[in-house]
Amino acid sequence: MGEQPIYTTRAHVFQIDPSTKKNWVPASKQAVTVSYFYDSTRNSYRIISVDGTKVIINSTITANMMFTKTSQKFGQWADSRANTVFGLGFTSEQQLSKFAEKFQEVKEAAKMAREKSQDKVDIRSTRIDLNNDTFDFKQDSGPASPGSKQASSFNGTDDEKIFKVGPEMLLMKTEHESAAEQSSSSRKWEAELQSLREKNSILVEDLHQSSTKMDVWKKQVSACKEESDALRQKIAQLEYQYQEAGQEQQRNAELSVRVQQLEAELRDKEQEVENLRKQAEIIPQLMAECDNITSKLQVTESRKVELESRMDVLHVDVEDSRQKQSGVKAELKKLTEVLDAKIEELHDFRHGLSRLGADN
Structure with missing residues (x-):
């Protein structure tokens, strides 16, 4: 697996x-x-x-x-x-x-x-x-003879064994030692061969595991690539959103500048309305002065008529001057009404400007 x-x-x-x-x-x-x-x-x-x-x-x-x-x-x-x-x-x-x-x-x-x-x-x-x-x-136990086995079991030391046995036994012992050495060397070679086989099997298993790991790593690499592609798309979306946010900030800045301009215009209009109010307050004084001048003119004209006409016509002229004065008063009254209407229009204009500033 x-x-x-x-x-x-x-x-x-x-x-x-x-x-x-x-x-x-x-x-x-x-x-x-x-x-x-x-x-x-x-x-x-x-x-x-x-x-x-x-x-x-x-x-x-x-x-x-x-x-x-x-x-x-x-x-x-x-x-x-x-x-x-x-x-x-x-x-x-x-x-x-x-x-x-x-x-x-x-x-x-x-x-x-x-x-x-x-x-x-x-x-x-x-x-x-x-x-x-x-x-x-x-x-x-295989190659030895019963006599040699008994000798190795019951006779004392190795020197005593060599001293008691003959030349044939020594030659047999030498052949036995060479066979034992050959068997030990063969066992070593077999052990090394077995270890090499085990190493070979381990290497085969490692190779199989490495191929399996390579498949797993390839899958992980493909998953990482897909994840990196998704992250790149997300980064692109975030950059686009950031650009849109920058454009929105620019629009907000332009709107704030426009609002400031409208506020300045509103202040100018209010100043104009205030000037018109002051001028409207001066109008009654001008009317009074006009009345005074008119009366003086009438007196002057009456005096001139009195000097130029007869004393009998004086009363008629005075009556005529009174009628003229009443006409002038009527005209002044009309002018006052027109001024009042203009003042009302100015008030309405100021309220409209105030509402326009509040909406902005």
Whole structure:
């Protein structure tokens, strides 16, 4: 089956600065996918993260690793095989807690897998020892004769054995030693051949796993490309919205300038209305002066008529002057009414300007 993802999240990836061993160096420009992978063939767990085509995390989890929360949204762990310290920055505290819980679960699973593998290795080594003991026993008991076996069992030291046996026994012993050496060398070659076969099988498995990983990475790369395309489209939309916002701000600025111009025009109109009011207040004085001048003219004319006409016509002239004065008063009254109408129109014009300013 190869490696399969069992948990995936997104985070900002950091690595410790190898020169200072204190500062964090960002391994990705943005949040990337971080996944737990389980290898069923090796019974191992790994944390893998890919940024584009670059592998930024490839950490095999062991039972001795420890994930530490250094803040509410940041955690780290040390990888002795990679000789570095990885750090992950999450967008929320819940994501960090979930990742830490998963790390603890994977760590316990790796610990149990290690214990099982050690038990299997112990059992296998015990079987190999037993097989080697059986093989040595056959090699020792096969070629020897009953007499030599009894001699090796009951006669004292090796020197005493060599002294008591004859030349034929020494020659037989030399042949037995050469055969034992050949059998030991053959066993070594068989062991090396077996180890090479095991290495070859491991390499084949690694090749299969690497091809599987390449497929997974290709899928992740295609997903990252799709995500980057979506982000580019979103950036284009945001830029278009930003341009529209700038145009709207420009329109608002133009409207504010127009409002200021209208307010200035309104102030000018109010000043004109105030001037007209002052002029309207002066009109009664002008009318009074006009009345005085008219009366003086009438007196002057009457005097002239009195001097030029007879005394009898004086009363008629006075009556005529009175009638003329009444006509002038009527005309002045009409003029006053016209002025009042103009003043009312000015008031209406001012109210209209006030409403126009309020609407703006």
